[in-house]
């Protein structure tokens with residue numbers, strides 16, 4: 146599958162590395178261009194393709210892994226145009242811990258805002274409820290870590306849950322962006338909830 150990743154922080158780099166290692170064609174972009182992307186993956190055996198945001202947004206599925214504060218700028222300049230899946234991994238931090246401040250969305254939710262900013266994409270929320278160190282930490286051999294998923298398009302959810310399974314996590318799709326997506330947001334019932342499920 147052609148996978149785009151926007152952002153080469155902890156989440157973007159980890160996801161790109163894992164998907165590339167599985168044989169997917171992974172186009173990775175950050176704000177500084179291809180050389181900067183390549184330098185992030187120096188020494189990695191993962192064959193990612195340093196790309197522009199345009200290349201990444203042209204892929205079948207695109208992971209948005211930038212700070213929340215960058216999302217508007219990214220999606221206002223470019224977004225998927227052909228019904229691709231856009232996986233929103235963001236959390237609505239204005240500033241990160243240890244001096245965290247959280248955006249006041251006045252009853253709205255981050256992933257619904259993303260969906261409105263990318264109207265030609267099918268938005269799925271995932272990979273945001275746990276710190277990445279926890280998300281990808283080892284688990285007992287007979288267990289898998291639960292990863293919550295929300296979205297409004299069943300085929301898109303199915304594609305994302307398959308990819309989550311491929312990288313060894315246990316997807317649990319709970320419903321729409323408006324309901325489950327809000328529960329996954331910072332301060333929601335599923336935010337930071339760490340669960341393990343039996344591997345079989």
Ligand SMILES: NC(=O)c1ccc[n+]([C@@H]2O[C@H](COP(=O)([O-])OP(=O)(O)OC[C@H]3O[C@@H](n4cnc5c(N)ncnc54)[C@H](OP(=O)(O)O)[C@@H]3O)[C@@H](O)[C@H]2O)c1
Pocket residue numbers: 151152153154155156157158174175176177178181198209210211212213215218219234235236237238272273274275276277278
């Ligand atoms: N870290 C975690 O534990 C964790 C866990 C779950 C969810 N999240 C959420 O996932 C998202 C990513 O977090 P993160 O910690 O991996 O990284 P981050 O520090 O939030 O994001 C850094 C990446 O975003 C890129 N970026 C910023 N503006 C951009 C633009 N206009 N175009 C393209 N790329 C741009 C940066 O590019 P440059 O490298 O060029 O500056 C950098 O690679 C955040 O919203 C975060 O809240 C994080």
